[in-house]
Amino acid sequence: MNQNNQPVGSGFSGLGIAPSLMEIIDRLNYKIPTPIQRQTIPVALQGKDLVGVAQTGTGKTLAFGIPLIQRLNQINGNGLIVLPTRELAIQVNEVLNKVGLRLGLRTAVLIGGAPIHSQIQALRRNPHIIVATPGRLNDHLQQRTADLKNVKIVVLDEADRMLDMGFAPQIKRIFLKLPAERQTMLFSATLPPEIMRMATSFLKLPIRIEVAPTGSIAEHLTQEIFIIHKADKTRLVDKLLQQYLGATLIFTRTKYGAKKLTRVIRDMDHSAAEIHSNRSLSQRKDAMAGFKSGKYRVLIATDIASRGIDVTNIELVINYDLPENAEDYVHRIGRTARAGVAGHAISLATPEQRRELRDIERLIRKTLPISPVPKLPFEREPKFAPIIQSGQRSFSRPRPKRRASGPYRGRRPFSPSRPRS
Secondary structure (H helix, E strand, O other): OOOOOOOOOOOOOOOOOOHHHHHHHHHOOOOOOOHHHHHHHHHHHOOOOEEEEOOOOOOHHHHHHHHHHHHHOOOOOEEEEEOOOHHHHHHHHHHHHHHHHHHOOOEEEEOOOOOHHHHHHHHHOOOOEEEEOHHHHHHHHHHOOOOOOOEEEEEEEOHHHHOOOOOHHHHHHHHHOOOOOOEEEEEEOOOOHHHHHHHHHHOOOOEEEEOOOOOOOOOOEEEEEEEOOHHHHHHHHHHHHHHOOOOEEEEOOOHHHHHHHHHHHHHOOOOEEEEOOOOOHHHHHHHHHHHHHOOOOEEEEOHHHOOOOOOOOOOEEEEOOOOOOHHHHHHHHOOOOOOOOOEEEEEEEOHHHHHHHHHHHHHHOOOOOEEOOOOOOOOOOOOOOOOOOOOOOOOOOOOOOOOOOHHHOOOOOOOOOOOOO
């Protein structure tokens, strides 16, 4: 028995979900709630503020989505979901519409990179729920095309990223536009103490629901570390992609690194796409859709994707570069081993990064296994480089002789072996 006195195998019944919504849940073949869903839904349906901490891939979207849809059907008000990335906003909106479309749910997605005119039209239709990234929502608030006075329920998804130093000022401006009487829910896989202290300023007597301690990883996720010099990383990736043949997600620290590595992996004859903030929204959508469908076997991403990919069959995650902070490591590797499926995560660390590895080990409370670097293949020649067989002449032009300039132009250069005249 759990804290809600419900048998583990009882499904979604007994959680307080309305019959019309239960019918949709059954039709969508959602059989057994995850621990975060089982513990969160009854509390959220009572209108209480809460903080939910659970591993990535454990169904946090439905944990707040089901109560949000049901309560908005009962009260006169709107809902607002704020999250850090465009990909995550699109993903959450898809889940909400899958559940709420049969109930007449209307949503508006406000994200950067998409035409603002169509977003204004969606807002004029008075959506029940606004799904937004902080920057674009503030743009609408500044232009007075969005009004939050009637918002009664607010959700901050990936709350640790929402409240870090980059997003905190934008989030504060949004909350100044919200009514004081509201329900606020925060969800994340990691919630460091300093972020939790900041979050309490937006909540009233919140209930903390923690189904796994901060930094916990999925049960079926295995991890592996290679200590390797930076110059040898691409050759190790080449070896790994020959060893693991399934869908692979590779993380780099910079946009330039993602772009460069994508070219290299394509030269290895693997279908690959890149996703980072320098790509347009349509390019990012194509990369994500192509990765899900199998058009691209490899997706190379910056941390923008560590919180926006919900693909259940990613076989391998490679940290080509270690993340800047340990919390992002948990989100990155959480893209594999989702929904109970097994997965593997490999991180490439340079000899100078042992301190970063210790920070990760402290967070996840595990010792990371270090594997010996295998024998690496020779560096592959670029496709466009001509292959010169032994005894064959190169077609490249001979290097031109350097001509003399100045007062000695046209004269023979001085040689010590030649006597002066």
